[in-house]
Amino acid sequence: MRDDYLIKFMTRDGALRGTAALVTGTLRELARRHDLSPTPAVALGRALAGCACLAGLLKDDQVIALKFEGNGPLRRIMVEGEHGGALRGAVGDPHAEPPPVAGRLDVAAALGTDGTLTVTKDLGLKTPYTGTVALDTAEIGEDLAWYLADSEQIPSAVSVGVGVDATGITAAGGFILQAMPPVDEALIDEVMGHLRVIPPLSGLLAAGETPEMLAARILADHPYEILEIRPLFFSCTCDRDRIERVLLSLGVDGLRRLAAGNEPTEVICEFCRERYAFTPGELAVLVAQGEPPLE
Numbered sequence: 001m002r003d004d005y006l007i008k009f010m011t012r013d014g015a016l017r018g019t020a021a022l023v024t025g026t027l028r029e030l031a032r033r034h035d036l037s038p039t040p041a042v043a044l045g046r047a048l049a050g051c052a053c054l055a056g057l058l059k060d061d062q063v064i065a066l067k068f069e070g071n072g073p074l075r076r077i078m079v080e081g082e083h084g085g086a087l088r089g090a091v092g093d094p095h096a097e098p099p100p101v102a103g104r105l106d107v108a109a110a111l112g113t114d115g116t117l118t119v120t121k122d123l124g125l126k127t128p129y130t131g132t133v134a135l136d137t138a139e140i141g142e143d144l145a146w147y148l149a150d151s152e153q154i155p156s157a158v159s160v161g162v163g164v165d166a167t168g169i170t171a172a173g174g175f176i177l178q179a180m181p182p183v184d185e186a187l188i189d190e191v192m193g194h195l196r197v198i199p200p201l202s203g204l205l206a207a208g209e210t211p212e213m214l215a216a217r218i219l220a221d222h223p224y225e226i227l228e229i230r231p232l233f234f235s236c237t238c239d240r241d242r243i244e245r246v247l248l249s250l251g252v253d254g255l256r257r258l259a260a261g262n263e264p265t266e267v268i269c270e271f272c273r274e275r276y277a278f279t280p281g282e283l284a285v286l287v288a289q290g291e292p293p294l295e
């Protein structure tokens, strides 16, 4: 299997820029860690592909997080992407599986169309940037395009796709294309024409289409350059120190009760399902650290 990666491209005239990503391996890793059923896997994969493409437009050390929240059984999709290529994600209910519609997995029914998409960007400034929009179709790609148009005011085309069959996830990826100001309407019309005839992404990627081939399809004979190629991979930011800080943030009183028991306390990271166990003795040490110092 090919490793996951992202390309960033721009037309020579600077009118259009975009990213295209392959995230099959990362999604398989998440599906294994979270024990995802097919529909949650497709939903998370679409969000992951969109997140990877948006992270590719950031600058060094910047991080983007997408949170889709809906009134369906999946409840939420959370994904995070770093400009350096690290990706992670989780869903509310990994087994939410509404009945398929005409043989297709129903992502919109799983997430629920009544809800919001919240985008948080840590750009290294004091306060992270946050934007929220109502969900559009809850099919993920359209919601991201709507967010970019409404909240960031950048006309954007977003396409994300995940292929699944009886063997599991066959492919996952996507692209984002943005029109830079001053917007060239004629060029957008031309490119929209190319976008309309692109077959479903899930099938293309499963057949071996690369991000480079996607860029060539989108921009056709419009001159463009590939500015960057970078690997994408699963990576979580959790470690024992971070989990200890989370425990301390819950309050010393609760920790003291757990420390007084006989059973170890287990904390599971939401993004990677890594388990961290704390014995009552270790919790007692944490309680001591969390106590205000004696005067």
Ligand SMILES: [Zn+2]
Residues within 6 Å of the ligand: 236, 237, 238, 269, 270, 271, 272, 273, 274
């Ligand atoms: Zn983790």
